[in-house]
Amino acid sequence: MTDWIGDTFTSDVGWTHLEALVDIGTRMAGSDGEREALERTRDALSDAGARDARIEPFxxxxxxRGDSAIRRIASDEGNTVGSTPATVASGANQCIALPRSxxxxxxxxxxxxxxxxxxDFADADLDGEVVMVSSDSPDSIDRFVHRREKYYRAVEAGAAAFVFANHVEGTLPPTGSVGTADAPLGEIPAVGVSKETGARLARRYEGEELAVAVDCATSEAESGTVVADIGPDTDEYLIVSSHVDAHDLAEGAMDNGAGTATLVEIACALAAREDDLDTRVRFAGFGSEEVGLVGSSRFAxxxxxxxxxxxxxxDSNVFGRTLRFDHHGFDALEAAAERVVDRFDHPVxxxxxxxxxxxxxxxxxxxIPGYMVSGETAGRGRGWGHTGADTLDKLESRNLREQAILLTELVVELADETVTxxxxxxxxxxxxxxxxxxxTGMKITGDWPF
Structure with missing residues (x-):
């Protein structure tokens, strides 16, 4: 039976949930907005037909976030850090604190x-310096160098402060957390600046004394994971997951309202195909992903x-039509994805x-075998993700529906008792x-678990 395909392609359940998430406001980890998003996702999964929908708190x-700024220290005018040097970058369009700075x-x-x-770090003397790096990685290196690796290389080199410059045009300062699982707050102040601000800083202030100031507040807070089940009550189960939180400077439409909306749409489709499931499907909507995979780490x-x-x-789909399945070398996952692709003749x-x-x-x-399902991107980096430009207007409901169909079929395929x-x-x-x-990078950032 293929009625479920037509129902999913004409459904507005996932898109309606996406609109609800982006309209909450901030969904920052531990915030009231994140809690509201978790509650709405719990209720949406329950309404879709999943059982025992709940929030497991942690x-x-x-x-x-407070204000942040980069200031020039003009020693010839007798200025010091304490006497309010001239500000060269501040405000939401120029300079923002990185979470957990x-x-x-x-x-x-x-x-x-x-x-x-x-x-670059190996060849530089950075002790006591204010260090700026790009959000991009060159084609000459065979991997993407993550923001946190760059931050902790700066810390290890003795830098006084860290400036993270976007490589995408559009006056978009990037966000993204620092800190580790054992030490949630970073060691030196860290800010994000737009490509344009970074270019101006490099042109005007290379070699000059600058101050980086971050104002923020920390507190004990509560996050959570939404959990719900569909299918037979088997001991073995599949996990279908997304993260519900988002950075506070944008709507978090792509990252990751889209993934959570897709989760809800999959739940609707699987509820109609429950008889096709040989294995229980557990939905997990994680909180606090953006600050170090806290929710999923606790759950795992x-x-x-x-x-x-x-x-x-x-995580971070819908903005383009083509899905990317990173299967991490698990042969059964690669084969299952290929079967679904052949069945639907859809680009992935x-x-x-x-x-x-x-x-x-x-x-x-x-x-544990696992996919990272995301949207295919050109080149390296997040594009306008992790910036104030991550907004609903850039996404299309058609892509959400098509991707929910593909992923529903993939889950049913994996749930088949003949698939091991x-x-x-x-x-x-x-x-x-x-x-x-x-x-090497994971060891520097404290993410090496082995």
Whole structure:
């Protein structure tokens, strides 16, 4: 029967949920807005036909953004940090604090380190300096160097402050957290600036004394994970997940309202196909992904790996038509995706390398088969993700519906009792990270679990 395809393609349930999420306002980890988003997602899964929908709470380090600025220290005028030097970048369009930056002000000679890849740090004397790096990575390096790796390389080099410059045009300062699981707050003040502001800083202030100031507040807060089930009550189950939180400077439409809306649409479609499921499907809407995968890490620590058949994690889709399935080298996941692609003759992109970011990772690092499902992007980086431009107007309901159809079929395919998935040894996961050049960065950021 294919009635479910027509029903999904004409459904407005997922899109309506997406609109509700982006209209909440901030969904920052631990905020009232995140709590409202979790509650709305719980209710939407229940209305879709999932059973026992609930929120499982957990504590999190709360962080609230204040003002931030980059200031020039004009020593010839007798100015010091304490006497309010001339401001050269401030305000939401020029300079924003990176979440979990400490509230602090620090100064030093300004250094533009370009891409901020490992060799850039190896060749520079950065002790006491204000370091700026790009959000991009060059084609000459065989991996994407994450923001947090660049930040902790700066910390390790003794930098006084960190400036993260977007490589995308449009006066869009980027956000993204610093900090580690063991130390949620970073060690030096960190800000994001637009490509245009970064270019101006590099042109005018290279080698001059600059101060970076961050005002923010921290608190004890509560986040949570939405959990609900569809299908038979089997010991083994699939996890279909997304993250519900978003950064506070935008609507979080793509990242990750889209993934959570897709989760709800999949639940509607699976409720109509419940008889086709041989394995229980557990939906998980994680909180606090944007501040270090907190929700999924706590959830993954509590599961029996032998009971989780696979994880289908949806993060940052819908803005384009083509889905990307990073299957992390699990042969059964690659084969299942290929079968669904052949069945629907729909464009997708497959990747076998390990992706140690987003909510699939706490499961994959334990050897549990898992996908990272996202939208295909051209080049490296997030585009306008993690900026104030992540808004609903850039997404299309057609893409959400088509992708929900593909992912529903994929979940049913994986739930088939004839499909088996093999776990990978944790040592093999670690060896693959070493071979792919990702282990060094993970060790620097405190993300190395092996």
């Amino acid at each position: 504590d999190v380090q709360g962080w609230t 400490p509230a602090a002000e620090a100064s030093g000679e300004f250094v533009d380190l370009g891409y901020g890849v490992p060799e 620590a509590g599961v029996n790996p032998e009971h989780v058949k696979a994880v289908v994690n949806v 992109s497959l990747g076998g390398e390990l992706v140690p970011h987003s909510d699939h990772w706490p499961f994959v690092e334990r050897g 998935t093999e776990r990978r040894d944790r040592e093999a996961i670690a060896s693959t990270l070493e071979a792919e050049g990702k282990a």
